[in-house]
Amino acid sequence: MRLQGVTKAFGGVPAVDAIDLTIAAGSFYGIVGPNGAGKTTTLSMIAGLLRPDSGTISVAGVDLKAQPRRAKRQMGILPDRLRTFDRLTGRQLLHYYGVLRGLRASVVESRIADLARAFDLTDALGRTVSDYSAGMTKKLMLAGAMIHSPRVLVLDEPFESVDPVSSAVILDILTAYVEHGGTVVLSSHGMELVERVCSGLAVIVAGHVLAEGTVDEVRGERTLEERFIELAGGISDVEGLEWLHTFSD
Numbered sequence: 709m710r711l712q713g714v715t716k717a718f719g720g721v722p723a724v725d726a727i728d729l730t731i732a733a734g735s736f737y738g739i740v741g742p743n744g745a746g747k748t749t750t751l752s753m754i755a756g757l758l759r760p761d762s763g764t765i766s767v768a769g770v771d772l773k774a775q776p777r778r779a780k781r782q783m784g785i786l787p788d789r790l791r792t793f794d795r796l797t798g799r800q801l802l803h804y805y806g807v808l809r810g811l812r813a814s815v816v817e818s819r820i821a822d823l824a825r826a827f828d829l830t831d832a833l834g835r836t837v838s839d840y841s842a843g844m845t846k847k848l849m850l851a852g853a854m855i856h857s858p859r860v861l862v863l864d865e866p867f868e869s870v871d872p873v874s875s876a877v878i879l880d881i882l883t884a885y886v887e888h889g890g891t892v893v894l895s896s897h898g899m900e901l902v903e904r905v906c907s908g909l910a911v912i913v914a915g916h917v918l919a920e921g922t923v924d925e926v927r928g929e930r931t932l933e934e935r936f937i938e939l940a941g942g943i944s945d946v947e948g949l950e951w952l953h954t955f956s957d
């Protein structure tokens with residue numbers, strides 16, 4: 709996957725500013741950065757959910773702007789904020805994802821059973837998605853992103869709200885996927901996780917890539933968290949909240 713000079717502004721304010729990234733096929737790639745740094749905006753442009761103001765994106769050699777359908781077919785996406793059709797049951801939603809991706813109904817049904825087992829959602833499949841917890845919804849949408857066995861998974865904070873057991877399962881699924889040639893691009897606030905599983909990463913701060921490379925290259929002699937805090941501008945002293953310590957009762 710290649711991003712060249714990718715820029716996106718909202719109301720004249722740049723959220724992503726001329727980003728260049730090259731992500732090799734078969735890598736487990738992390739995008740990290742402080743709140744509001746531009747991670748979701750970047751992933752949304754890669755996924756084809758947002759159009760860049762300028763720059764080019766290619767996925768598995770296919771230009772996203774010139775051949776959007778072909779490029780999007782290669783990807784499974786877990787978007788930000790879990791916006792979905794939550795009046796459907798889990799089974800109906802996964803079925804919809806599957807047929808939308810052109811799979812035969814019989815194939816979809818057997819994959820739903822496999823994915824539900826893997827993500828521990830079998831008992832929840834008959835329930836309406838709006839009644840799921842945040843973690844269950846995330847797992848369901850992750851399952852939906854995988855149902856058509858895409859070459860690339862673009863995942864916005866896949867581990868957020870997910871319990872440790874489910875996180876370990878998701879990690880196993882993603883690791884095996886990468887070992888078999890798949891590419892994972894994810895955003896995360898979990899430095900320890902990124903350090904442990906990602907082969908490459910980019911640190912984005914205020915819409916710019918401030919560091920990029922292998923985990924060892926980016927962290928140097930420090931932990932990734934220390935390096936991240938340094939790149940993000942350090943931890944500022946908290947002042948002006950003295951009233952919080954006076955207690956209103």
Ligand SMILES: Nc1ncnc2c1ncn2[C@@H]1O[C@H](COP(=O)(O)OP(=O)(O)OP(=O)(O)O)[C@@H](O)[C@H]1O
Binds near residue numbers: 722723741744748
């Ligand atoms: N649709 C939008 N309209 C206006 N501003 C937006 C929109 N989407 C994002 N932004 C702005 O762009 C900047 C980057 O946002 P983005 O969601 O990409 O950050 P992020 O790195 O994913 O943050 P977080 O870690 O909090 O999820 C922020 O300043 C945000 O307010």
